[in-house]
Amino acid sequence: MKPRTLLEKIWDQHLVTPETADTPAVLYIDLHLIHEVTTPQAFDVLRANGLKVRRPERTLGTLDHSTPTRTEQIFGNAPITIESAANQIRVLERNSVEFGVELFGLQSDRRGIVHVIGPELGATQPGSTIVCGDSHTSTHGAFGALAFGIGTTEVGHVLATQCLLQRRPRSLAVEVSGRLHPAVTAKDLILAIIGRIGVAGGTGHVIEYRGETIRALSMDERMTVCNMSIEAGARAGMVAPDETTFSYLEGRPRAPHGAQWDRAVERWQELPSDPGAQFDREVTIDASTLEPMITYGTNPGMVIPISSAIPAVQNDAMHARALDYMGFSPGEPIRGKPVNVVFVGSCTNSRLSDLRQAAQVLKGRRIARGVRMLVVPGSQQVKRDAESEGLDRVFIDAGAEWRESGCSMCIGMNGDTVSSGEYSVSTSNRNFEGRQGKGARTLLASPATAAATAVRGKITDPRELLP
Amino acid sequence: MSAATRQPIRRIRSRTVVMPAANIDTDQIIPARFLTTTTREGLGARLFNDWRYQADGTPRSDFVLNQPQARDCQILVAGRNFGCGSSREHAPWALLDYGIRAVISTGIADIFRSNSLKNGLLPIVLDEATSGWLLDHPGVELDIDLENTTLTLPDGRTQRFPLEAFARYCLVNGIDELGYLLSQQQRIAEYERTRA
Numbered sequence: 199m200k201p202r203t204l205l206e207k208i209w210d211q212h213l214v215t216p217e218t219a220d221t222p223a224v225l226y227i228d229l230h231l232i233h234e235v236t237t238p239q240a241f242d243v244l245r246a247n248g249l250k251v252r253r254p255e256r257t258l259g260t261l262d263h264s265t266p267t268r269t270e271q272i273f274g275n276a277p278i279t280i281e282s283a284a285n286q287i288r289v290l291e292r293n294s295v296e297f298g299v300e301l302f303g304l305q306s307d308r309r310g311i312v313h314v315i316g317p318e319l320g321a322t323q324p325g326s327t328i329v330c331g332d333s334h335t336s337t338h339g340a341f342g343a344l345a346f347g348i349g350t351t352e353v354g355h356v357l358a359t360q361c362l363l364q365r366r367p368r369s370l371a372v373e374v375s376g377r378l379h380p381a382v383t384a385k386d387l388i389l390a391i392i393g394r395i396g397v398a399g400g401t402g403h404v405i406e407y408r409g410e411t412i413r414a415l416s417m418d419e420r421m422t423v424c425n426m427s428i429e430a431g432a433r434a435g436m437v438a439p440d441e442t443t444f445s446y447l448e449g450r451p452r453a454p455h456g457a458q459w460d461r462a463v464e465r466w467q468e469l470p471s472d473p474g475a476q477f478d479r480e481v482t483i484d485a486s487t488l489e490p491m492i493t494y495g496t497n498p499g500m501v502i503p504i505s506s507a508i509p510a511v512q513n514d515a516m517h518a519r520a521l522d523y524m525g526f527s528p529g530e531p532i533r534g535k536p537v538n539v540v541f542v543g544s545c546t547n548s549r550l551s552d553l554r555q556a557a558q559v560l561k562g563r564r565i566a567r568g569v570r571m572l573v574v575p576g577s578q579q580v581k582r583d584a585e586s587e588g589l590d591r592v593f594i595d596a597g598a599e600w601r602e603s604g605c606s607m608c609i610g611m612n613g614d615t616v617s618s619g620e621y622s623v624s625t626s627n628r629n630f631e632g633r634q635g636k637g638a639r640t641l642l643a644s645p646a647t648a649a650a651t652a653v654r655g656k657i658t659d660p661r662e663l664l665p
Numbered sequence: 666m667s668a669a670t671r672q673p674i675r676r677i678r679s680r681t682v683v684m685p686a687a688n689i690d691t692d693q694i695i696p697a698r699f700l701t702t703t704t705r706e707g708l709g710a711r712l713f714n715d716w717r718y719q720a721d722g723t724p725r726s727d728f729v730l731n732q733p734q735a736r737d738c739q740i741l742v743a744g745r746n747f748g749c750g751s752s753r754e755h756a757p758w759a760l761l762d763y764g765i766r767a768v769i770s771t772g773i774a775d776i777f778r779s780n781s782l783k784n785g786l787l788p789i790v791l792d793e794a795t796s797g798w799l800l801d802h803p804g805v806e807l808d809i810d811l812e813n814t815t816l817t818l819p820d821g822r823t824q825r826f827p828l829e830a831f832a833r834y835c836l837v838n839g840i841d842e843l844g845y846l847l848s849q850q851q852r853i854a855e856y857e858r859t860r861a
Binding site for chain 1: 685686687688690692693696697698700701702703704705715720744745746749750751752753754757772774775776779780783784829830831834842843845846847849850852853856857860
C-alpha cells in the first residue's frame with residue numbers, strides 16, 4: 199500500500215462518500231464543539247426546517263467567548279452588563295435544552311474555553327475529526343486529530359447530519375529540529391514558524407508539525423503550536439500521537455477506559471505518517487537558534503526576536519500603516535517599549551503549564567506601577583489546579599487580577615478590553631487592529647515574556663528575570 | 666440533488682470598489698464586539714466599522730466605502746489574503762448585507778472562502794497581473810459570468826477564474842448544501858453502522 203500521511207489516514211477513515219470531480223467528499227465528524235457566539239443562527243436553521251441534532255452525544259457545548267470572567271458575575275448576583283452577550287448565553291442554554299445537547303453552563307465546574315476543555319476531558323482523541331465554529335479548533339490537532347474551524351452554516355450542517363462537505367486539503371510538513379533554549383517556549387516557536395512561512399503560507403494546507411523538537415514538546419506545548427496554525431493560514435495543524443499523547447489522555451473522564459483503552463492505543467499507534475509518505479510541501483526550521491519572539495505589527499507574521507529592532511521595509515504601504523497604528527518607528531529596539539496592559543490567557547496560552555511559566559517569573563515580584571495585568575485560566579479545571587498549587591496567590595500578590603475562565607481579553611467580547619491607544623502584551627493569538635478593543639495595540643508573546651514585561655512595565659526579555 | 670432553496674446567481678455586473686491592503690482580516694470586516702447578535706440580519710451597518718467611522722460615529726471621509734464612487738458597487742477588489750483570521754460567518758453576512766456580491770483578490774483565506782460560498786458571496790482568486798491591474802483601476806465595470814466562470818474586463822478581455830464545480834453548481838442553481846447533505850442520510854447511517 200502507498201505510504202500515507204497522518205492526514206490521509208484520518209481523511210480516509212472518515213469518508214462517508216469519497217470526493218469526485220463534481221462533488222466534494224462527505225466527511226464524518228466525530229466531535230462537534232459549540233459555543234454561544236457562532237451557533238444561534240445554526241440552531242435557527244434546524245428549527246426552521248424541523249430538523250433534530252443528529253448525534254447529540256457527539257456534540258459538546260460551552261460558554262466562553264462573550265462570557266464574563268468576573269467571579270461575581272458567574273457565581274454572585276452581579277448582572278452581565280452587556281445585554282446582547284447575556285442574551286447569547288441564554289440562547290445557547292435554551293438551544294441545548296431544546297435539542298438535547300450537553301452544555302457546560304455558566305456555573306459548571308467543567309466549563310472553559312472550548313479548545314481547553316476538549317483535551318482536558320479526554321474528548322479530543324487521536325485519529326478523530328473535530329470541528330467547531332471557531333478558527334482555533336486547530337488546537338486539537340496536537341492529539342493527532344484532524345480539527346478545523348468552520349462557519350455557522352457548517353455548524354448547522356454538522357448539527358443536522360454530523361457531516362461536512364469537504365475537498366481534501368493539501369499537506370505541509372513543518373520539520374523542526376534542534377533544542378529550544380531555556381525560556382524559549384512553544385509560543386516563541388510557533389511565532390517563529392509563522393514569521394517564516396507567512397500569514398498566508400499555509401492557505402489550502404493542513405500542517406503536520408514533525409521532528410525531534412516537536413516530539414520533545416508536552417501536550418500543552420503542542421496545543422500552543424497547533425493553535426496558531428490558522429495564523430499561518432492553515433485551517434488545521436497536527437502532531438502525530440505518541441507516548442506523550444497517550445499518557446496525557448489516559449484516565450481522563452471521556453477517554454476510553456480498560457480494554458477499550460488498550461484497543462484505542464493500538465489503533466492510535468497506526469496513525470503516524472508512514473515512512474516515505476509524500477507531503478505537498480515541506481519546510482524545515484532550526485529551533486536551536488530561536489530567541490523569545492514578539493510581534494510588532496498588526497498581523498502575527500510581523501514578528502521578531504525580542505532583542506531585535508523593529509524592521510524597516512521599503513515601499514510597503516501595509517508595513518507603514520501597521521507601524522503607524524502601533525506607534526512604532528523602523529529601527530527602534532522593541533525591548534524597553536512601555537506597556538499598559540498584560541494579558542495571560544486565551545486558547546493559545548491558558549493551560550496550567552502556561553500559568554506556571556508566568557508565575558515562575560512573577561513569584562516574589564510585583565507588577566510595575568500603572569500596569570494592569572489580567573490572568574484568565576483556560577478552564578475552571580485549570581483554575582482549580584492552579585489554585586491548588588498556589589499560583590493564584592503568586593498572581594494576586596504580584597498585583598494581577600485572577601479571573602474565572604473564558605476567552606476574555608483575547609477577543610474582548612465580554613467587556614474585558616484594552617483601551618484605545620494602549621499597549622498590551624498578550625499571550626493570545628491575534629494582534630489585528632482592534633482585536634483586544636477598538637484602537638488597542640497588541641504585541642503577542644509567551645507567558646514568560648508577558649510576565650517579565652508586567653514586572654518591568656516595558657517589553658522585557660524573560661531571560662533577564664529567570665534564574 | 667435537492668431543490669433550489671436560495672436565489673440562483675448567474676451573473677454579476679458592477680463597478681468595483683478597491684481596498685488595496687493585504688491581509689484584511691475578519692476582525693476588520695466586522696469587529697468582534699458586534700458578534701453578540703443572534704441573527705444574521707443587519708450586519709452591513711457594521712461592515713468595516715472601525716475603518717469606516719470616527720469615534721463619534723460619523724463616517725470617515727477618507728475611507729473608500731464612504732466615498733460617492735463606491736455607492737452601489739457590488740464587487741470588492743482587495744489585496745492578497747483577504748478574509749484571514751477568525752471563522753466568523755458574520756464577515757460574509759456583513760459584506761452581503763451591505764451589497765457586496767463578489768470579492769476579488771490574489772488570495773482568499775480558506776474559512777472565509779468556504780463561508781462566502783455558502784451564502785452566495787462569490788470569492789474570485791485572480792493572478793497577480795490581473796488583480797494588480799484591478800487594484801490600480803478602481804471603479805471599472807466588470808462582468809462576472811458564473812455559468813462559464815469568466816470575468817470580462819472593460820476592454821472586452823475575458824478571463825476564466827477557478828471555482829470548484831460543486832460550489833458553482835450550487836450557486837448557479839440556488840442549491841443549499843444542507844439539502845444535498847440531507848439527501849445523503851442513508852449513506853451516513855450506513856457509515857455509522859459499519860464503524861460502530
